Amino acid sequence: MPGPRGAPAEAVALAEARSEIERLRAMVTEQAVAMHPHQGILSWG
Template identity: 60%
Template sequence: MPAPRPTPPAGRKPRRRLAPSEKYEIYVAVLTGQATQREAAERFGVDRSTVVHVCRVAKQGALDALAASVPGRPGVSGEQAELAAAREEIERLRATVTEQAVTLHLHQGKSRWD
């Protein structure tokens, strides 16, 4: 049996979990001017700071997705792009080290172990 939830301090609304679709609805309503932040908070039964946070996160998510979007290519997140670039750099460095080792071996010749 789950533990009972503590009651919120006097004057505060109880915490409410919003579904992703509700968060999106809040963001669109505020973005399009259909509702102010206060009106959206009242309509969804949350604190105004929650509406501000939802809008900030939605805006940043949209900016990140647009930054990762390259015309003609499937979307790649910034993290995936950095990982691919790092792997290319590792392969380039590996090839360089191998080439230098071969050059050194040919230049110095094979030496004895004793």
């Protein structure tokens, strides 16, 4: 049964997970922006 001592570890894990989500979101956005011009060129041919 988690008590007050478990809460800080859970908060740290949650903060790390949120940081990882933000990092991955930025990576996916960057890749989508990089791919966008290529998709337009491929549709012309």
